[in-house]
Amino acid sequence: MSDTENPFEIAYARERQARLKAEQLLEDKSRELYLKNQKLEESYNRLQQQQAVAMQNEKLATLGTLSAGVAHEINNPLAFVLSNLESLPIYKQALLRLLELNQKYLKDPGVPENYRNEIADLIEKEDLDFIGEDMHGLIDDTIEGIQRVKEIVLNLRSFARTQNCDRVEADLCAGINSTLKLLTSELKTGVTLKLDLQPLPGIVCNPNQLNQVFLNLIMNAKQAVEGRENPTITIKACCDDDAVRIQIADNGCGMPPEVQKEIFVPFYTTKPIGQGTGMGLAIAYGIIKDHGGKISVKSAVDQGTVFVISLPLWGRAEGAETGVAEAVSD
Amino acid sequence: MKGIIFNVLEDLVIKQCGIQGWNEVLSENPEATGIYTASESYPDEELFGLVGSVARKLEMPVAGVVETFGIFLFHQLAERYPMFVEQPENLREFLLSIESVIHIEVRKLYDSPNLPNFTYDESSQDQLVMHYQSPRKLCILAEGLVRGAAEYYNTPITIEHPVCMHQGANHCDLIIRFGNV
16 A cells, blocks of 8 residues: 555545444434334324224214203103003094994984984995004004104113212122123023123112113123124123223124224114114213213124223212213224 | 445455455446445345456455355444344344344334345254345355354354255255354
C-alpha cells in the first residue's frame, strides 16, 4: 500500500463506518416502526371490537326502550280485548240456545206459519246455521291468538324490564341445580352433562329471573348439540374478587359471526317459523343487564358455543344503574 | 440476496486483496454496480458472479471461497447484531435459535427476505442435525456460517453433509458433532 493511497483508504474506512451507523439507525427505526405498527394494529382491532360491542349495546338499549313503550301501549287495549273475549263463549252459548229454540219452534205447528216462515227466511238468508257452527272455531282461534299476543308482550316487558323488585340473597349454584332438575327429561336423551360448580357466595338478585336465564341458555345448548357426536354440555361456576362467573358451554353446531352479532336482538331466531320466539337470549340479556352483569358469547361453527355470565358480587354495579350493560360477542 | 451479504463480501475481498482487488472483481462483472445497501435486495446471480471472480483471483475452488466467506460472514454479522449471539449460552442453543429467533427478527425488518428454512433433529446430545432447505442451495455457505459460529463459541465441531441438494436431494442434512470427535 503506497503513501498516496493511504488517505483515501482511511477516508474509505471512515465513510464505511458512517454508512454502517446509518444502516444501523435505519434498522433500529424499521424495528421501532414494525413494533409500533403491530401495536397500532392491535389497538385498531380492539377498537373495532369495542365499537361493535358499543353499537350492539346501543341497539339493544334502543330496542329495550322501544319494546317497553310498545309493550305498555299494547298492554292496555290487550287487557280489555282479552277480558271481552273471555265473555264471548258465554254469550255464544246464549245465542246458540236461542237458535236451537227457534229451530224447535220452526217444527211446532202451534206456531203461526207466517211467523215460522219469517224466522226460516232469516235463518237461511243470514246463514245462521253455518254461523252457529263457525263461531266455535272463530272464538277459540281468536282467544289462542290473543293469548300469543299476551305472551309476546310479556316477553317484551321481560326484555325491557326496568323494575328492581324481589331481590334476595341467593346461591346461584342452587339455582342452576334446580333448573337442571326441571330439565331432567329434556337432558336425559344422550346428552352428557358436566358440572364444575365451585361454592359461590350469595349474591343479591332475583333468583327466578336468573333461573330463567340458565334455563334459556341450557335449552339452547341442548338444541345445539342435537344430532352431534358425543353431545356434551358443560356448566361451570366460579368466583373471583368482584364477580361470579357462570359458563355454559356446548360442543354443538356453533354459530357464524353474523349470527353471533344478532343473538341478543329481540325476535331474532335461527329456528324454523313457529319453533322459536327469538326472545330467549334477548330476555337473558335484559335480565343480566338488570343485574348489572355481562353476558358474552364465543362460538365457532361445528365446534360449539360458550356463554359466560358475569354478575357483580355486591348487588347492582354502577354500569347497571346508568343503564350500561355489555353484550359481548367474540 | 440482501445487500449486507455483498457488503461483507466486499470487506473480505478488500481485507484479502485490497480495494484494487475488489475493483477488479467488480470490473469482471459488468452487471454488478458495486453499490450495495444492507437492507436492499439484489439478484442472486450478481453475488454468484462476484464469488466466481473472487475464486479465480484467489485460485481457490468456489466451494472453498463460499465456506471461507461463510465463516467471515458469521463474525461480521455477530459484530453487527450482537444480541443474537449474546443471548444463547452455547453453540447448540445458538444454532437452534436461528429459525425460532433470528429469522423471526429478520422478517420484522425486511419484506420477503427469502430466508432458508431450517428444521432440526435434536434427539442426540452430542450432535445436532440441521435440515437445510433453500432454492438458492447455499448449503456450503450455511456450513461456513456454522463453522464461524463454532469459532465464536469456542466449540470444536465436525460437520458431515451426507444428504445434499446439489446431489438431487430436496434438502441438505448438516450433521454437527460437538467436541473433539
